[in-house]
Amino acid sequence: xxxxxxxxxxxxxxxxxxxxxxxxxxxxxxxxxxxxxxxxxxxxxxxxxxxxxxxxxxxxxxxxxxxxxxxxxxxxxxxxxxxxxxxxxxxxxxxxxxxxxxxxxxxxxxxxxxxxxxxxxxxxxxxxxxxxxxxxxxxxxxxxxxxxxxxxxxxxxxxxxxxxxxxxxxxxxxxxxxxxxxxxxxxxxxxxxxxxxxxxxxxxxxxxxxxxxxxxxxxxxxxxxxxxxxxxxxxxxxxxxxxxxxxxxxxxxxxxxxxxxxxx
Amino acid sequence: xxxxxxxxxxxxxxxxxxxxxxxxxxxxxxxxxxxxxxxxxxxxxxxxxxxxxxxxxxxxxxxxxxxxxxxxxxxxxxxxxxxxxxxxxxxxxxxxxxxxxxxxxxxxxxxxxxxxxxxxxxxxxxxxxxxxxxxxxxxxxxxxxxxxxxxxxxxxxxxxxxxxxxxxxxxxxxxxxxxxxxxxxxxxxxxxxxxxxxxxxxxxx
Numbered sequence: 001x002x003x004x005x006x007x008x009x010x011x012x013x014x015x016x017x018x019x020x021x022x023x024x025x026x027x028x029x030x031x032x033x034x035x036x037x038x039x040x041x042x043x044x045x046x047x048x049x050x051x052x053x054x055x056x057x058x059x060x061x062x063x064x065x066x067x068x069x070x071x072x073x074x075x076x077x078x079x080x081x082x083x084x085x086x087x088x089x090x091x092x093x094x095x096x097x098x099x100x101x102x103x104x105x106x107x108x109x110x111x112x113x114x115x116x117x118x119x120x121x122x123x124x125x126x127x128x129x130x131x132x133x134x135x136x137x138x139x140x141x142x143x144x145x146x147x148x149x150x151x152x153x154x155x156x157x158x159x160x161x162x163x164x165x166x167x168x169x170x171x172x173x174x175x176x177x178x179x180x181x182x183x184x185x186x187x188x189x190x191x192x193x194x195x196x197x198x199x200x201x202x203x204x205x206x207x208x209x210x211x212x213x214x215x216x217x218x219x220x221x222x223x224x225x226x227x228x229x230x231x232x233x234x235x236x237x238x239x240x241x242x243x244x245x246x247x248x249x250x251x252x253x254x255x256x257x258x259x260x261x262x263x264x
Numbered sequence: 265x266x267x268x269x270x271x272x273x274x275x276x277x278x279x280x281x282x283x284x285x286x287x288x289x290x291x292x293x294x295x296x297x298x299x300x301x302x303x304x305x306x307x308x309x310x311x312x313x314x315x316x317x318x319x320x321x322x323x324x325x326x327x328x329x330x331x332x333x334x335x336x337x338x339x340x341x342x343x344x345x346x347x348x349x350x351x352x353x354x355x356x357x358x359x360x361x362x363x364x365x366x367x368x369x370x371x372x373x374x375x376x377x378x379x380x381x382x383x384x385x386x387x388x389x390x391x392x393x394x395x396x397x398x399x400x401x402x403x404x405x406x407x408x409x410x411x412x413x414x415x416x417x418x419x420x421x422x423x424x425x426x427x428x429x430x431x432x433x434x435x436x437x438x439x440x441x442x443x444x445x446x447x448x449x450x451x452x453x454x455x456x457x458x459x460x461x462x463x464x465x466x467x468x469x
Contacts, residue, residue, distance in 0.1 A: 164349030167313055168400060169339025178351070254314050254334040 004214070015040070057126045066126040070106075070133050077137045078102045081242065084145035087152040088263045093249050098144060101241035105140045106133055109234040117226055135206065135227060136234045139191060143235035147187030148242040152262065154179040155250055162257050172247075172255040180243050187239025191232050198228060269326030271439040272341070272408050274312065276320035282307040282463035284320060291407075291437040294430075296450035298443075298468060299460030305443045306346065308460065309410040312441070313343035324408060342406035346413040346443070348397035350385045355396060358385075363403040370399045375425050390417040395426065402433070409433065409440045415449065427452050 018040045025033035057065045081098035088094050110132045114120065120128040155162065158179060165175035198204050199221075206227055210220040250258050270288040278284040282304040289295060297305050311318040314334055322329040329337055352358055359367045368381055374395045380388065388396065394417050401409060414430070415423040430453060434440060444450060447468075450457045457468035 158349075158351070160345065160347055160349030161351040162349070163315060164345065164397070164400075165351060166315060166335075167338055167343040167345070168404060169335045169342075171335050175351075252317070254317075256315055256317065256334070258317075 004212075054126070054130065057130065060126070063122075063124040066124045066129050069126070069130055073130075073133060073137055074102050074106060075099070077141045080141055081144045081148060085149035085152045087149075087156050089152070089246065089249055090261050090263050093261065097242065097245040097249065098148070101144055101238055101245060102137070102140055104241055105144070105234045105237035106136055108237060109136050109230045112233075113226065113230055132230070136230055139231040139235045140238040142190050143187035144238035144242045146190070147183045147239035148246055150186040151179060151183035151243045151246050154182060155247075155257070156259065156262060159257065159259060166255065166257060172251045172257070175257075176247055180247060183243035184236075184239045187243070188235055191228075191235040195228055195232065198224070204228075269323065271325055271437075272312070272441075273323045273326075274320065275322075277311055277318060277322060278320050279307070279311055279316060279318040281316075282311065283318075285311075285465055287465070289408075289439040289441070291439055292434050294434055294440040294442060294450075294453045294455035296442050296444050296447075296453065296455035296457050297460055297465070298445055298447070298450075298457065303460040304463035305460045306412055307463065308465070309343055309412055309441060309443065313338055313341055313410055315343065339404055340406050341408040341410065342401040342404055343410040344398050344401050344412060344414065346394075346416060348393045350393070353384055353386075355381050355383060355385055355388070358396075358400060359403065367399050367403045370402055370429065371396065373425060373429055374399065375422055391419070391422060394418065395422070398426070402429070407438060409438055411440065412443045413445075414442060415444070423449070 018036060021036045022033040025031065025036060053069070057069055078095060078099040078101075081102065082088070082094040089097065110129065113132055114123050114129060118128055118132075123129075155176065162175045162179075166172065194204075204224050204227075207217075207220045207224040210223060211217055250261060252258055271291040271293070272287070272289040274285050274287040276284045276286065285308060287295070297308065299305055307316065310316045312322060314322075314329065314337055324332075324337070324340055332340075350358065356364065364381075368378060371381060372378065376392060376395055380392060380396070385393070394414070398411065398414055409430075411430075415426050418426060427449065430440065430442075434453070440453075440455075442450075442453065442455065447457065449455075458465045459468045460466075
């Protein structure tokens with residue numbers, strides 16, 4: 001790969017576009033200039049820090065370093081999923097559920113890619129493992145939080161409908177099947193949109209990045225297809241685990257609806 | 265099943281919110297529960313139906329409740345809430361196909377026009393919803409019925425029709441607990457009366 005290396009001056013010229021946004025905000029009195037500049041500055045600091053961190057971790061060539069960084073990223077994603085829904089589970093249940101869902105969805109999909117398609121040597125090479133986990137976690141987070149929000153909101157909203165079915169002898173599974181389906185659907189919509197738009201409406205970021213970095217477009221496309229499949233799998237697993245796990249938590253051994261396990 | 269066991273038997277039924285309750289209800293017997301709102305009448309029915317966590321002993325015809333799967337129990341000890349719940353678009357979809365004929369017959373006896381059955385739930389009045397929710401439970405032929413204000417939103421003519429249907433069920437041996445604020449209704453149903461006060465059952469005033 002013969003990537004065109006960017007100099008600080010190149011970035012500064014592009015950065016003038018952010019200054020233009022800020023100027024626009026001042027002229028049109030949008031009240032956004034502070035936010036725009038702050039967000040841009042924050043983005044630069046975060047990315048530079050991550051760049052140095054990744055360079056450091058890649059140089060270590062140690063499975064423990066790879067594992068540690070993957071665990072930190074997964075923990076942050078799990079916390080985000082648990083915090084996102086409007087209605088939340090009480091206590092540690094929400095966090096335990098999202099941590100389990102994130103772990104399974106990520107390990108299954110990234111593990112599959114590392115053991116079959118990409119096969120780096122060694123397989124835990126941080127250059128591949130950390131990058132893949134980072135991409136997959138985005139979809140896990142998106143699908144999982146949408147699915148969980150839909151399920152918890154739906155159960156709280158449909159309480160009288162669920163209990164009316166239970167009172168007539170329906171199983172908890174029957175009484176909530178529609179809400180489960182609805183939640184998983186919600187979780188899968190973003191990846192379906194992403195796949196149908198890929199290449200037509202949007203050029204996916206990974207692919208454009210690789211092409212800019214000098215890779216042959218068809219090679220870049222193959223990578224992107226592989227990634228989309230991974231993201232689709234991760235989204236499905238995440239949506240399923242969150243919705244199903246939350247339902248399990250909202251019932252008990254006598255198949256009651258336990259809304260007392262939701263926070264007010 | 266022992267022949268001399270009461271249809272419904274409660275011993276020390278309690279939850280952190282209400283009880284303890286003790287009660288024997290024979291086949292064909294009706295208990296009317298009155299009392300101020302918030303006194304625990306609905307909680308009492310929900311505990312018997314096992315919709316809220318509770319402890320103590322409950323038995324149907326001598327069969328202890330833990331011996332039955334929860335859905336089987338609730339099909340036999342059917343609870344109809346004061347505010348009915350609906351989960352499909354049309355009324356008919358809420359009934360198993362095999363129960364459509366008896367459901368239409370019951371709805372007719374309750375003064376509900378037949379076309380309501382094929383229409384959307386959204387178009388029903390509160391009173392129509394309440395009557396259809398009770399029909400939904402009646403077509404399951406449960407040996408015990410727990411009815412929370414079954415005639416609350418009904419006009420006097422509809423109340424009479426509902427009481428006639430319930431009286432016929434009592435004559436068939438169904439045991440019933442009815443939450444009702446009207447002592448005259450208890451009398452028309454031939455019911456024993458109890459008052460709920462501060463989440464305990466007491467003799468009616």
